[in-house]
Amino acid sequence: MIPLLILFLLLLPLIDQNELKKRTxxxxxxxxxTYTALDFSDIDTHLPVINIDTDGQMVPGESIEEVKGSYEVTEDGESEIKASIQLYEGQSSPQEMNAMIHYRGNSSRSFRKKSYDLNFIDNNQQKKDVPMLGMEADNNWSLHGPYLDRSLLRNYLAMNLTGEIMDYAPNVRYVEVFVNDKYEGLYLLMEKISKSEGRLALTSPENNSNMTSYIVEYDRPYRMESTLDNFLTYTYKSFPSAAELKYPQNDEYTKGREQFVSRDLSYLTNVIYQFPYAQGNKHYKSLIDVQAFYDYFIINELFRNIDAGHYSTYFYRDLKGKLTPVVWDFNNSLDNYQELAFSESGYSLTQGxxxxRLLKDEDFTNGLIRRYTELRKNELNEKRINQYIDDTVDFLGNAIKRNNIRWQDMYDLSQYDTKNYLHQVDRNVDDYEEAITQLKRYLERRGKWLDNNIDTLRQYSHPSRHSHESIK
Known part of the structure; x- marks a missing residue:
């Protein structure tokens, strides 16, 4: 027994650490x-089903066109309503829950097919953590209705591939959704980026202490209730984005803790933005999870996720850990940005x-290139990704057909408008098969461009590009 243990310990460094990451x-x-037994519908599905009962109430959250960043509220001025939620899975009796809900998203609030925020509560209207489909219990969930993404795959594909290589990416499950017993199509139930044991297991602050772990999001300021004062904001390095504190909130929030986060985040960013690295300032490596920054860059560039590094951009730091990015929202990736087309060539995150600043460090850039090369041989191999797409489509089966019958107008270009389609009209597909073909071809071309040009990132760390700069 002891010799076997010794052999295992000797071989442990040779085990690929990526294989140790578990992902469902x-x-x-x-x-x-399997067959999902429903007591209110005769559809034949193997997928879990969520039925939302609003008790006749209007769901708030629709965009108000005349006022940017404003959304409809109820007659009583509320931004969310209480709804009954039933989750059906297999032959079991449905899981009965209550939640406060509203429409979610940015431009997607104007889509015909809506997405929802679900905030579960108990009978006393208090937050209630609920486990969902094998995902760890939490009170806050996103019910994403892929619509502009005609393939229905972008978030599922990107989140799961990322979850294999990064310590955390939101877990996801496909479900079919009914609202007040009316079929609304194929949805993706997604974990939100939040502090909990099954998500970001951050250290809680001690009582009467201002020191805290934290989560921040950089996004459009008009979407925020308040912005976080920090180095990137007041130096306009993050413009036009601003930062919002996502954790701590509610009972764990204090003004003193917000000020601690502002100071800590400012210190971190100030260190990173110091110049020049060439003089040996590598202190930033002790403050950030370098490999996570590699992986975040790689997955978002492979998927040509234009918003990453500017909008819907999350970072967290545990009191005992390092600043780490978390992926979110690939709905607009792979040339699916509504307003503009993006070719498979070029970089998006180099100015993110x-x-x-990180790319101005030769060590960081070389490490990023090495990491990209490793991932393209294995986890992000083109053949593997194509097979992943095919297997997912086969798994979804008739759920895709039901969704596309429910939302058949999305393929009818005679109904083209600027809210529910890509601009211009010729960028839109006519059927689902074309959507999958378009997705695969873009991924293949994007991957080949990166394969052939990843070494050009070294130009960003060459002194000729930044030797004139100095810290102000």
Missing amino acids: HQHKEMSTN IFYE
């Missing part, structure tokens, strides 16, 4: 031979938050 891939682990 619904299409691989859930049988398509932090990366505009």
